[in-house]
Amino acid sequence: MHTPPGLCFTDQYAFRPTGSTTAAVIALLYTVRSMLTENLYVHVFALDFSKAFDAIRHSTLMDKMSNLPLQDNIYNWIVNFLESHQHCTKFAGSVSDTVNVAASVIQGSGLGPACYIVAASDLQASRIGNVIIKFADDTYLIVPAANSATCQDELDRVRQWAADNNLQLNLKKSKELLIMSRGRRRKTVIVPPPCPGVDRVTSVTALGIQLNDRLTVTDHISGLLSSCARQMYALRVLRAHGLSTTSLQDVYHATVMSKMLYGSPAWSGLCSATDIARLDAFVRRSKKLGYCRPETPAVAELFEKADDDLFERINTNSHHVLYQFLPPKTAHSYNTRPRHHNFSLIEQSTDLNHRDFLIRMLYKYAY
Numbered sequence: 001m002h003t004p005p006g007l008c009f010t011d012q013y014a015f016r017p018t019g020s021t022t023a024a025v026i027a028l029l030y031t032v033r034s035m036l037t038e039n040l041y042v043h044v045f046a047l048d049f050s051k052a053f054d055a056i057r058h059s060t061l062m063d064k065m066s067n068l069p070l071q072d073n074i075y076n077w078i079v080n081f082l083e084s085h086q087h088c089t090k091f092a093g094s095v096s097d098t099v100n101v102a103a104s105v106i107q108g109s110g111l112g113p114a115c116y117i118v119a120a121s122d123l124q125a126s127r128i129g130n131v132i133i134k135f136a137d138d139t140y141l142i143v144p145a146a147n148s149a150t151c152q153d154e155l156d157r158v159r160q161w162a163a164d165n166n167l168q169l170n171l172k173k174s175k176e177l178l179i180m181s182r183g184r185r186r187k188t189v190i191v192p193p194p195c196p197g198v199d200r201v202t203s204v205t206a207l208g209i210q211l212n213d214r215l216t217v218t219d220h221i222s223g224l225l226s227s228c229a230r231q232m233y234a235l236r237v238l239r240a241h242g243l244s245t246t247s248l249q250d251v252y253h254a255t256v257m258s259k260m261l262y263g264s265p266a267w268s269g270l271c272s273a274t275d276i277a278r279l280d281a282f283v284r285r286s287k288k289l290g291y292c293r294p295e296t297p298a299v300a301e302l303f304e305k306a307d308d309d310l311f312e313r314i315n316t317n318s319h320h321v322l323y324q325f326l327p328p329k330t331a332h333s334y335n336t337r338p339r340h341h342n343f344s345l346i347e348q349s350t351d352l353n354h355r356d357f358l359i360r361m362l363y364k365y366a367y
Contacts, residue, residue, distance in 0.1 A: 007067060007121040010324065014136040015113035018320040021207040022310070024135040025266035028206060030325055031131050031142050032215075036181045039145035040189045044211075045155070046204045048173035049162060052137035053107040056119045057166035058082045061105070064118050081111060103166055119165060126150075126157050135207055148192050155195055171197040177204045179213050209263050217270045225282055228256045235291050245290055252291040261302060265310045268303040276300055 009016075013024035028044075035042045049055075062079060070078075085101040105115035116136065123139070125132050127150045131142045141158065143151050155169075162169045176198050178191060194200040203212040203219055210220035235256075239248055260279065271279075279299040286292035297305075314320045 007064065007118070008124055009117065009121055010321075011124070011132055012117050012120065012134045013321055014134070015117055016321055018313070018317065018322075019135075021135060021209075022263045022266050023321050024133060024138075025207055025209050025263055026322060027325070028133050028140055028142070029211075029215075029266060031133065032179055035142065035144040036179070039181065041145045041178055041180045041191060043141075043143040043145075043148065043151055044177040044179060044204070045141040045143070045151075045198065046175045046177070046206065047139040047141060047158060048170040049137050049139070050168045050170045052167055053112065053116060054104045055166050055168070056105050056116065057103050059102070060165050061115055061119045064122065068118070078111065078115075081109075082106075082115075123158065123161050126154060130154060138207060140206065145189075151192070152195050155198070174198050175204050176200045177202075177211065177213055179215060182215070207263070209267055215270060216272070217267045218272070218275060220267060221271070221275050221278060224260060225278065228259055228282065231256050231259070232286070232289075232291065248291055249293050252286065253293070253296075256286070257292070257296075260299075261306055264303050264306045268307070271303075 013019040013021075013027065032042050032044060062075075062082070065075060065078060082105075085104075085106075086098040087101050088098045089096045105112045105119065107113075113136075120134060120137070120139075123132060123134070125141065127147055129144055129147050130150065133140045133142065139158075141154055143154060159169045161167075176194055178200060180189070203210055205211075210217070210223055212219050235248055235252060238251065243251075260282075276299055283292055283296065283299060287294055287296065296302075314322050314326070317323065
């Protein structure tokens with residue numbers, strides 16, 4: 001479907017057939033690393049909107065809906081779905097008067113997610129070179145060092161957009177992560193002060209994955225192992241109540257192992273040998289206690305399989321949300337070695353310090 005002027009859906013990774021939190025974090029890290037190839041640092045603002053789904057104004061939403069190529073009967077059906085909602089409160093046996101609800105996209109409804117995507121579709125970076133990435137109402141503003149002077153202008157524009165849509169940008173919960181380049185030519189850099197009202201931190205949790213200003217995942221793995229250890233206590237309680245070993249292993253793989261592999265294609269490439277060793281030690285201990293199946297592969301193999309599965313889905317679906325990050329395809333009249341793809345291997349992918357998931361996969365399948 002043709003996208004109307006002023007509306008953008010490619011930066012939204014939620015409520016789409018191939019969208020996921022993993023895809024959103026991959027896009028975020030890909031953007032940051034690409035900027036770091038030409039900038040000494042990058043600003044990442046994790047923005048927080050207060051009760052976003054409950055505050056979207058219906059009239060503003062329908063103005064944006066009118067720009068979409070919708071048939072009149074579909075448009076009128078959406079209007080009818082949103083209007084005439086009322087709310088009242090009951091307390092201590094007393095019921096308040098009913099009032100009309102002129103906001104909220106009704107998050108639990110089938111139409112709610114699509115409505116929010118449309119409502120947020122015109123929230124875009126105002127300066128060339130700056131990028132906004134969204135997963136539902138989780139919004140990340142990425143500004144390279146070359147555009148540092150525009151940070152405050154971008155935040156002001158986001159605040160104005162929020163006001164126009166009956167939302168509130170919560171600056172107290174919004175955070176700024178300043179990621180410095182770790183390249184060979186690193187030199188002392190004077191960075192600008194934080195924007196007023198937004199705390200500058202050394203790490204943020206982006207969609208369940210902890211990212212720090214060093215682009216390492218040691219902090220994430222520490223928190224991950226701590227969370228998994230707490231779940232092991234629940235498994236011990238289940239065993240004490242007579243749950244069989246087979247069932248315990250099923251619960252372990254559905255909870256602990258799923259948590260360990262959550263979003264791994266986005267962050268596993270940032271793991272050091274020590275990080276992998278810590279995860280392997282946890283899995284070996286789980287096997288020794290009888291919670292993990294003995295045939296479970298090493299963590300590195302699990303990460304590799306998750307990478308392969310995701311890359312295969314991207315490579316075979318040109319409508320995948322991450323397909324836009326793949327380099328252009330090349331056509332050759334010769335073929336000296338079989339390859340799993342025909343994407344060109346761009347020069348920046350040789351920079352091991354900035355290699356990300358997509359680049360790792362391109363090189364893996366090429367050689």
